[in-house]
Amino acid sequence: MTRPLVGLSLMLEDDFLRATYPLFESGAVDVLEWSFDTGWPPADVPKWAEELLHFYSESGRLFGHGVSYSILSAGTEDLQQTWLQLFSTEIDRRRYHHISEHFGFSSRRNFHQSAPLPVPLTSATLQLGQERLQCLAQIAKVPVGLENLAFAFSLRDVLDQGRFLDELLAPIDGFVVLDLHNLYCQAMNFERLFEDLLTGYPLPRVRELHIAGGSWSQGIDPRPVRRDTHDGPVPDELFSLLPVVLRECPKVECVILERMGGTLSESESFRRDFFRLKEVVDAAA
Amino acid sequence: MPPPESAIGQIGEFQETLLELLAQDLSLDTLQNRLHEEPAFAPFRDYVQGFEPRMLEVAALLVKKWGKRSAQGGKMTEG
Numbered sequence: 354m355t356r357p358l359v360g361l362s363l364m365l366e367d368d369f370l371r372a373t374y375p376l377f378e379s380g381a382v383d384v385l386e387w388s389f390d391t392g393w394p395p396a397d398v399p400k401w402a403e404e405l406l407h408f409y410s411e412s413g414r415l416f417g418h419g420v421s422y423s424i425l426s427a428g429t430e431d432l433q434q435t436w437l438q439l440f441s442t443e444i445d446r447r448r449y450h451h452i453s454e455h456f457g458f459s460s461r462r463n464f465h466q467s468a469p470l471p472v473p474l475t476s477a478t479l480q481l482g483q484e485r486l487q488c489l490a491q492i493a494k495v496p497v498g499l500e501n502l503a504f505a506f507s508l509r510d511v512l513d514q515g516r517f518l519d520e521l522l523a524p525i526d527g528f529v530v531l532d533l534h535n536l537y538c539q540a541m542n543f544e545r546l547f548e549d550l551l552t553g554y555p556l557p558r559v560r561e562l563h564i565a566g567g568s569w570s571q572g573i574d575p576r577p578v579r580r581d582t583h584d585g586p587v588p589d590e591l592f593s594l595l596p597v598v599l600r601e602c603p604k605v606e607c608v609i610l611e612r613m614g615g616t617l618s619e620s621e622s623f624r625r626d627f628f629r630l631k632e633v634v635d636a637a638a
Numbered sequence: 639m640p641p642p643e644s645a646i647g648q649i650g651e652f653q654e655t656l657l658e659l660l661a662q663d664l665s666l667d668t669l670q671n672r673l674h675e676e677p678a679f680a681p682f683r684d685y686v687q688g689f690e691p692r693m694l695e696v697a698a699l700l701v702k703k704w705g706k707r708s709a710q711g712g713k714m715t716e717g
Contacts (some may be wrong), residue, residue, distance in 0.1 A: 420715065426653060427646045427647075427649035427650035427652075428649075428650030455717060461653055461657050462654065463657070463658065463707060464657050464701075464706070465707060466704070466715070467657060467701050467704050467705035467715070468700040468701065468704040469715070469717065470656070470697060472649065472652075472653070473682055476641070477641035477642070477645035477646065478649060481641055481646065503716065504693070504696070505693065506685075506688070506693050506697065507685075507690055507693065542693070570696055570699065572666075572692055572699075573666060573692070573695065574692035576692060578693065578696045580696065580716055581716050581717045583714075583717075
């Protein structure tokens with residue numbers, strides 16, 4: 354396999370800049386992923402972030418990752434149309450290597466945006482998602498993909514997701530962004546082996562990996578729930594599993610380290626994660 | 639061929655009602671009762687009956703934390 358590129362997901366907060374500046378300055382960041390719709394008006398994108406986006410766009414190493422298209426929201430066509438119009442402007446403005454979005458629904462008429470939640474796999478939800486992806490692909494004019502979701506209401510959501518993603522993506526020959534921490538959350542929360550869940554995904558479609566840390570949440574039930582909060586170091590288990598995933602997913606082009614802005618008070622540990630990621634990817638390739 | 643409007647309407651009602659319930663300060667018992675009682679969930683009864691209580695609690699937490707009702711552009715959320 355060709356050695357996958359290793360990159361970061363761009364955040365706009367000052368602590369992200371402080372933590373990552375030495376990485377960008379030394380040229381260690383191969384690719385940059387940008388959740389472009391977080392930068393749409395009225396958001397304010399700082400000058401340093403604009404310069405990074407320009408540099409990676411011009412270098413052909415900018416990856417787009419939307420957060421608010423909400424491909425499985427039903428009866429919200431006006432919201433999607435507005436999003437697509439802004440997306441069209443985005444595509445004219447910057448050059449993206451490929452574009453991805455999230456599985457699930459995250460918006461409704463009365464909720465402009467929430468965290469993505471799953472929907473049941475039915476012929477209607479499948480058709481709805483396929484149509485939305487067609488609209489996205491027509492404008493993107495580059496490969497389009499979907500990221501697996503961490504949250505599941507039940508084991509049924511967990512076990513259906515690989516097939517759901519495959520069938521959603523088949524008409525556009527789209528790709529999967531396999532988020533290892535999301536899969537880890539599902540393995541922890543539903544007491545399944547990570548490797549077993551992995552085999553349920555369309556691995557030949559995996560073109561990008563995400564890796565991140567998270568946290569535990571506990572309510573009335575004594576069993577805690579693992580959440581994809583992107584606010585801590587990457588679990589050791591994921592670094593151990595990464596070579597397995599890379600072996601099973603021969604078309605992976607890049608691995609992106611994610612960390613929520615505003616949670617980077619310890620820059621050193623974040624940079625350690627980044628260099629450890631590069632070492633593991635180098636060794637696996 | 640697009641999915642029938644009736645099916646889209648059912649999914650839309652399901653999603654709308656689910657988000658509204660999760661956004662309220664309901665006890666887990668009340669939330670579960672409403673999931674069984676609300677007509678919007680009837681077409682998805684099998685699916686909803688499988689919801690794990692601890693995951694419902696987390697879903698309510700996610701919607702309260704990340705949900706917003708006005709158009710202010712996208713933002714990063716938990717994935």
